[in-house]
Amino acid sequence: MSGSGLTRRxxxxxxxxxxxxxxxxxxxxxxxxxxxxxxxxxxxxxLVVVEQAQVVxxxxxxxxxxxxxxxxxxxxxxxxxxxxxxxxxxxxxxxxRAPKVVTGxxxxxxxxxxxxxxxxxxxxxxxxxxxxxxxxVSQDIVRIACVSIMGVEIRQAVWLRVAxxxxxxxxxxxxxxxxxxxxxxxxTARLA
Amino acid sequence: MNxxxxxxxxxxxxxxxxxxxxxxxxxxxAQTAPRGEPATPGDRxxxxxxxxxxxxxxxxxxxxxxxxxxxxxxxFARAALARHxxxxxxxxxxxxxxxxxxxxxxxxxxxxxxxxGFLLNAKRIENAAAAGAGTAVTLIEDQQRxxxxxxxxTDELAHAGSVARLLGEPAAEAGPFDDPQPLAAMRxxxxxxx
Numbered sequence: 001m002s003g004s005g006l007t008r009r010x011x012x013x014x015x016x017x018x019x020x021x022x023x024x025x026x027x028x029x030x031x032x033x034x035x036x037x038x039x040x041x042x043x044x045x046x047l048v049v050v051e052q053a054q055v056v057x058x059x060x061x062x063x064x065x066x067x068x069x070x071x072x073x074x075x076x077x078x079x080x081x082x083x084x085x086x087x088x089x090x091x092x093x094x095x096x097r098a099p100k101v102v103t104g105x106x107x108x109x110x111x112x113x114x115x116x117x118x119x120x121x122x123x124x125x126x127x128x129x130x131x132x133x134x135x136x137v138s139q140d141i142v143r144i145a146c147v148s149i150m151g152v153e154i155r156q157a158v159w160l161r162v163a164x165x166x167x168x169x170x171x172x173x174x175x176x177x178x179x180x181x182x183x184x185x186x187x188t189a190r191l192a
Numbered sequence: 193m194n195x196x197x198x199x200x201x202x203x204x205x206x207x208x209x210x211x212x213x214x215x216x217x218x219x220x221x222a223q224t225a226p227r228g229e230p231a232t233p234g235d236r237x238x239x240x241x242x243x244x245x246x247x248x249x250x251x252x253x254x255x256x257x258x259x260x261x262x263x264x265x266x267x268f269a270r271a272a273l274a275r276h277x278x279x280x281x282x283x284x285x286x287x288x289x290x291x292x293x294x295x296x297x298x299x300x301x302x303x304x305x306x307x308x309g310f311l312l313n314a315k316r317i318e319n320a321a322a323a324g325a326g327t328a329v330t331l332i333e334d335q336q337r338x339x340x341x342x343x344x345x346t347d348e349l350a351h352a353g354s355v356a357r358l359l360g361e362p363a364a365e366a367g368p369f370d371d372p373q374p375l376a377a378m379r380x381x382x383x384x385x386x
Contacts (some may be wrong), residue, residue, distance in 0.1 A: 072363060082368035131346060134329065135338055144372060147326040151370025152351050158353030159363040167264065170271030172346030185205035 015110050032095035040137045041096035044087050044145075048099050049182060050129045051087065051149075053189035054080040056104035057122055061115065064108065072186055076156070083149050104189040113164060118188075120160035127153035174192035232332060236292050238328045239337075241375045242344065243283055245292040245321045248382050249276045251300035252317055256310045265307055265358055272351050279344050286340045313385055314355045320381040322348035326372035 031037050058077035062070050088098040109115045130150035137143050154172060162168050185191075231239070249339060253273035304310050325345035332338055349370070 081366040154349040155353035162357040
């Protein structure tokens with residue numbers, strides 16, 4: 001869509017485009033190298049850690065599982081990798097680089113019922129991390145990415161909570177501070 | 193150039209003068225309006241959409257509780273109805289300075305008469321409400337109104353996820369992204385769902 005002159009804001013207002021167009025290919029006036037861009041890139045780099053932790057955990061869960069569970073956790077890991085790719089695209093537009101890929105050795109719960117709760121906790125922390133960043137960013141492309149990925153994390157957390165036997169929730173997971181989330185996910189995924 | 197195209201497209205597709213203000217520069221979002229100062233036309237359009245979405249959802253769950261539902265679905269419907277009433281109160285508080293005139297005269301008529309019909313309609317409405325709330329959070333200019341809208345957005349997402357789960361949909365059904373969507377398109381979905 002390069003050269004079309006359409007911005008994400010215009011797409012949202014006019015209804016001229018949806019979906020992936022919002023996160024890729026459109027033009028935005030991003031002030032590369034500005035203090036704002038650098039600050040927002042730093043927040044996104046923190047969120048990369050959160051998404052990497054999820055990839056590490058879901059890959060470990062897939063390796064341990066079989067059949068439908070393996071396919072489910074493999075699909076979940078792929079979703080988190082898609083988030084990492086999108087964050088990398090946004091960081092590039094801000095003139096920043098994504099942090100290096102990290103590995104981890106998570107200690108997953110042995111029982112399936114406990115694993116579902118463990119994964120739901122992780123998804124809720126991820127959603128909280130994205131939520132905490134939204135009021136702190138002003139670039140359209142950054143805020144759209146935050147809203148878009150936070151939505152998936154909340155839906156996944158709900159799915160896991162219900163799968164673990166809890167009631168379908170009518171209230172969103174509670175907010176958490178980004179620093180607390182980062183500490184918790186690093187510990188959960190035992191990131192290198 | 194960008195702004196010109198956006199406004200032309202808007203006028204062609206939406207025809208609402210108030211929405212045109214949503215193309216204001218992003219930098220305006222960072223400026224917090226002093227208390228008592230009227231909301232921008234764009235913020236008023238956002239709040240109007242949010243009110244409409246909440247009233248439709250209150251009506252949806254009120255109707256649902258007249259149907260014969262499984263206990264877990266009924267429990268969710270009661271909890272969601274209570275939460276949407278909280279959202280309406282929240283929006284009224286947010287709207288003190290905005291002077292938004294809400295469309296309250298609409299009569300909602302939901303045709304579904306069983307649990308499956310309710311859940312399918314709820315899926316459509318909650319997904320549209322969440323996508324619209326995502327746009328509201330993305331475009332709102334007054335930072336003081338952002339946090340209340342975030343609370344509503346995250347609840348809408350939880351509701352959408354719960355309804356999908358109650359319908360038995362797989363986890364990855366929604367895909368890797370939950371993009372905000374144009375308010376005009378979401379309003380059409382909401383108003384055609386009853």
